Amino acid sequence: MRGRFSVVTVGCKANFADSAAILAHAARAGFEVVGAGAPADVLVINSCTVTRRADRDCRALARRLRREHPGAVLVMTGCFAETTPEARASLPEVDHWLGIREPSALPPLLRSLAGDAPPPGEELSDFAADRLLGHSRVFLKVQDGCDAACAYCVVPKARGAGRSLPRLEVVERVVRAERDGAREIVLTGIHAGRYGADRGDRDGLAGLVEALLRATSVCRFRLGSVEPLEITPALVSLLSTQSRLCPHLHVPLQSGSDRILLRMRRPYTARLYRERLVSLAAEVPGIRLGADVIAGFPGETTDDFEETMRLIRDTPSSYLHAFPYSPRPGTESAGWADDVTAAEKTRRVARLRAADVAMRGEYLERQVGKTLVVAASARDTKTGEMRGTTENYAEAVFRAAIGARGDLIPVRIDAVRGDHLEGTAA
Numbered sequence: 001m002r003g004r005f006s007v008v009t010v011g012c013k014a015n016f017a018d019s020a021a022i023l024a025h026a027a028r029a030g031f032e033v034v035g036a037g038a039p040a041d042v043l044v045i046n047s048c049t050v051t052r053r054a055d056r057d058c059r060a061l062a063r064r065l066r067r068e069h070p071g072a073v074l075v076m077t078g079c080f081a082e083t084t085p086e087a088r089a090s091l092p093e094v095d096h097w098l099g100i101r102e103p104s105a106l107p108p109l110l111r112s113l114a115g116d117a118p119p120p121g122e123e124l125s126d127f128a129a130d131r132l133l134g135h136s137r138v139f140l141k142v143q144d145g146c147d148a149a150c151a152y153c154v155v156p157k158a159r160g161a162g163r164s165l166p167r168l169e170v171v172e173r174v175v176r177a178e179r180d181g182a183r184e185i186v187l188t189g190i191h192a193g194r195y196g197a198d199r200g201d202r203d204g205l206a207g208l209v210e211a212l213l214r215a216t217s218v219c220r221f222r223l224g225s226v227e228p229l230e231i232t233p234a235l236v237s238l239l240s241t242q243s244r245l246c247p248h249l250h251v252p253l254q255s256g257s258d259r260i261l262l263r264m265r266r267p268y269t270a271r272l273y274r275e276r277l278v279s280l281a282a283e284v285p286g287i288r289l290g291a292d293v294i295a296g297f298p299g300e301t302t303d304d305f306e307e308t309m310r311l312i313r314d315t316p317s318s319y320l321h322a323f324p325y326s327p328r329p330g331t332e333s334a335g336w337a338d339d340v341t342a343a344e345k346t347r348r349v350a351r352l353r354a355a356d357v358a359m360r361g362e363y364l365e366r367q368v369g370k371t372l373v374v375a376a377s378a379r380d381t382k383t384g385e386m387r388g389t390t391e392n393y394a395e396a397v398f399r400a401a402i403g404a405r406g407d408l409i410p411v412r413i414d415a416v417r418g419d420h421l422e423g424t425a426a
Contacts, residue, residue, distance in 0.1 A: 001012050003114055006040040008065070010058055011048025013188040013224050015078060017044045020129035022077070022106065027124040029110040033132050041337070042073045042113050045094075047080035049154055052326035055080055059091060064226030065152040066093035066374035068327035073113055077106070079158035080176065083330065100158055126173055127180035129197040132184055136377040136388070136406045137222075138182045142170050142208065147197075150254075151265045152297065154328035155190060164195050167208055171215050178219045183408045184246075184375040184389075186222045187212075193230030206234035213242055220373075220391065222246040225292075228268050228276045239284045251277060256311030257304035260297055265332070270311050281316035288363065288392040290319040293352055296345035297325045298336040305348050312355060318363035322352035364394060364416045371426050372396065373412045389423070400425035 005026040009019040022044055022213060023033050034040055043065055048054040058080045066074060075096045080087070082099035098105050130138045145162045146155055174185055187209070196204020205226070212221060226235070228248050238245050255261050256270045277289055293308060312320065324345035327334040340348075367390075374388040374396050387397050388409070398411045399421055410426040 003031050003041040004034045004039060005042045005044075005110075006034050006038060006131070007044040007046055008036055009046045009049065010061065010080075011046070011054065011078070013139050013186060014137040014141050014144070014190055015046050015048060016130075016133065016135065017148060017188055018078070018100075019044075019133055020126060022046065023129040023132055024124040025107050025110055025240045029107065029114045031110070031114055033124070035132060035134060040069060040072055042075065042110075043069055044075045044077060047076060047078035048080075049080040049158060049328070051323055054415045055084065055087075059087070062091055062093045070152055071298065075109070077102075079155070083154055083328075093333065125176060125180050126180045127177045130182075131208050132294065132423055137184040137186055137375060138177045139186045139188055140170065140173060140177070141189055142187050143167070143192050143195045146191040147194070148191065148267075149265050149332075151263065151332040152294065152325065152328065153294055154331050157330050159190050160249075161198075162191055162194050163198050164189075164201075164204065165198075167211060170208060171211055174212050174219075175215050177295045178216050181406060183219050184222060185212075185219055186224060188211075188224045191227070192224055193226040203232050203234045205230070206232060206238055209235075209238055209242075209245060213238075215242060216244075220244040220246055220375075222393075223249060225250040225252060227252060228273050231276055231280060235279060236283050239280075239287065245391070246391045247287040248289075248391070249280070249287065250292075251317075252319075252345045253308075253311070254294050255297065255300070255304065256308035257300070258307075260300050260304050260308075263299055264294075266298060270307065274311060274315055277317065287316075288319075288391060288394070289315070289317045290321065290393075291315075291317050292321045292323070294323055294325050295348035295352060296340035297339050298333055298340065300325075309351065309355070312352075312359075318359050320352055320356040320359065322349050322356065326347050360419065361416070364421060365418075367392075367394060367413045367421055368415060369413065371410050371412050372421075372423075374409050376400075376405055376409055378405060395420040396423060397421070398423040398425055 007019045007022050009015050027033055047058040073095050077098040079100050081097050126138050143164045145159045147162045155177045258269050372390040374390050376386050377387040379386045385397050386400050390396055402410045411423040412426045413421050413423040415422045
């Protein structure tokens with residue numbers, strides 16, 4: 001009997017891609033890969049450590065999975081496993097630990113856990129692995145690691161130096177995914193805007209996108225997070241002219257105060273950030289832009305925070321990911337006096353999240369009457385309605401007589417309901 005294997009992902013889209021790779025290794029070792037929530041003999045937690053809350057969530061998840069699967073082997077991998085070795089003694093629920101920088105250690109561990117499993121079947125493709133993870137889209141990690149030195153960020157410690165997947169390998173995997181049925185492919189990375197920089201490529205991300213568009217004919221592509229200085233003219237040109245490149249970018253901000261940006265070691269000013277986004281919105285009408293913001297960074301005064309709120313109002317961003325600052329061990333700012341109280345951080349995050357709700361609502365209202373192309377993710381068996389993500393990164397629920405998970409379906413947007421759009425297949 002083949003052992004059953006499952007992976008649970010915490011964190012970013014790069015982790016989604018890593019989890020797909022873990023599933024492929026498990027299938028190769030002879031496991032029967034099962035979906036999240038199904039009974040499993042081996043469970044892997046692909047962890048995150050970007051905030052203190054992420055650490056807490058990973059600990060809680062390990063304890064919950066141990067209660068729910070008392071006889072399973074539990075493996076912790078990912079960034080939390082890499083940066084917090086001291087946690088191992090306090091989490092006896094976990095049987096094996098593998099840091100994110102130990103990819104070569106995973107296959108032999110899985111082979112040993114598989115024991116006398118029968119030989120594996122077909123190789124698990126990117127498309128098939130993402131389907132087993134419950135995704136209707138393929139998440140392809142084209143870059144890993146980071147060479148930046150932001151004062152608050154533990155990711156370089158966890159992931160190491162920036163490195164890019166060879167362009168030919170990316171093209172081959174994308175062509176295979178499209179052939180297997182993928183219709184939206186998300187190009188992700190820890191510092192994706194620096195794709196190719198480790199090989200001396202200038203404008204490497206734009207060059208990669210151009211190559212992928214030439215090599216494919218049906219699927220569309222979505223970029224994830226791109227830093228403001230990496231929004232190059234070549235990338236803007238592609239966003240404005242190529243219909244198969246989704247008009248959506250997440251552009252980290254972190255603070256709208258030049259004083260705090262300097263203290264954070266962020267390499268741009270508030271003015272440059274504003275100008276870059278305003279120009280991008282003018283060149284790519286209708287583009288969806290989002291941002292990350294940290295509230296309560298050490299030294300952030302009330303005036304600094306108000307500058308952040310003003311900058312957000314002055315940019316065409318339409319959603320925010322807001323986080324309270326939490327010191328990460330091993331980072332520069334962890335040694336600084338954290339002089340913003342927890343209560344004040346909570347108030348500032350609440351204001352940011354209220355702004356986020358308003359911005360999302362205004363953007364969604366502007367979509368009513370348009371026809372958008374939705375990547376379908378599910379169909380409600382009771383109502384027959386489908387759900388999915390538009391090219392400009394809005395969730396939509398719509399009526400469609402035909403269509404399956406993963407299909408690209410034109411939808412006329414009729415209304416906004418709460419946090420999503422509603423419409424009818426065109």
